[in-house]
Amino acid sequence: MSNYYNMPKLPTEASPKVEIFVDDKAVMVPGDTNLLEALKAVGIETPHVCYHPYLPVSGNCRQCLVEQEGPRGRMLVISCYTPVTPGMKIYTPASSARVKNARKATQEFMLVNHPLDCPICDKAGECTLQENYMEAGQNESRLRPEYGKNYHGNPEHQFIDAKGQLRGGKHVDIGPRILLDEERCVQCDRCVRFMRSIAKDEQLSSTTNTTSVSRTYARRAP
Numbered sequence: 001m002s003n004y005y006n007m008p009k010l011p012t013e014a015s016p017k018v019e020i021f022v023d024d025k026a027v028m029v030p031g032d033t034n035l036l037e038a039l040k041a042v043g044i045e046t047p048h049v050c051y052h053p054y055l056p057v058s059g060n061c062r063q064c065l066v067e068q069e070g071p072r073g074r075m076l077v078i079s080c081y082t083p084v085t086p087g088m089k090i091y092t093p094a095s096s097a098r099v100k101n102a103r104k105a106t107q108e109f110m111l112v113n114h115p116l117d118c119p120i121c122d123k124a125g126e127c128t129l130q131e132n133y134m135e136a137g138q139n140e141s142r143l144r145p146e147y148g149k150n151y152h153g154n155p156e157h158q159f160i161d162a163k164g165q166l167r168g169g170k171h172v173d174i175g176p177r178i179l180l181d182e183e184r185c186v187q188c189d190r191c192v193r194f195m196r197s198i199a200k201d202e203q204l205s206s207t208t209n210t211t212s213v214s215r216t217y218a219r220r221a222p
């Protein structure tokens with residue numbers, strides 16, 4: 001997957017209204033945006049982690065899954081990267097157990113190495129990751145401590161991967177001002193996209209995609 005993505009198109013007052021069907025109910029939504037924004041415009045919040053309205057869409061967290069009816073039946077799609085089309089039929093967790101389970105499963109995968117009592121950004125309970133977790137009803141971890149702790153490796157959360165390389169770590173030095181804590185990073189890729197698209201100073205990069213993840217790293221001068 002390329003790391004160069006498209007900017008989302010945000011709805012405006014002048015956006016044309018189109019009719020779509022959400023959970024078998026007809027609703028009028030802005031027709032020139034993505035599904036996540038369109039649903040938001042009619043009061044349906046979709047959990048998201050990697051999506052940000054002012055950053056290019058990378059679509060890697062899979063938290064915003066909905067079902068869309070198409071020629072081959074109902075399929076899971078990411079709402080942050082699916083454009084609105086007139087007449088489309090969408091199913092959210094309100095009517096689809098499949099969407100509910102898919103969101104729950106991707107969230108569990110994302111948080112498997114991430115503690116939920118995380119105080120890092122100090123937002124006093126306003127962490128969207130934690131809110132998504134509570135909404136998904138994922139209240140118990142399936143990670144058994146005797147296995148989990150072994151997997152986390154040493155106290156620095158480092159472990160040897162299948163290729164014999166030392167991976168992970170709570171204090172990965174990626175430059176003079178940035179420290180990577182791999183126990184907290186959920187590979188949302190926002191920092192990388194911010195540096196590239198807003199700061200226009202691309203100093204971070206990642207090879208995150210939906211099937212494999214590897215660490216975000218700093219581009220170093222040759």
Ligand code: FES
Pocket residue numbers: 047048049050051058059060061062063064065078079080081
């Ligand atoms: S918000 Fe859609 S994939 Fe991350």
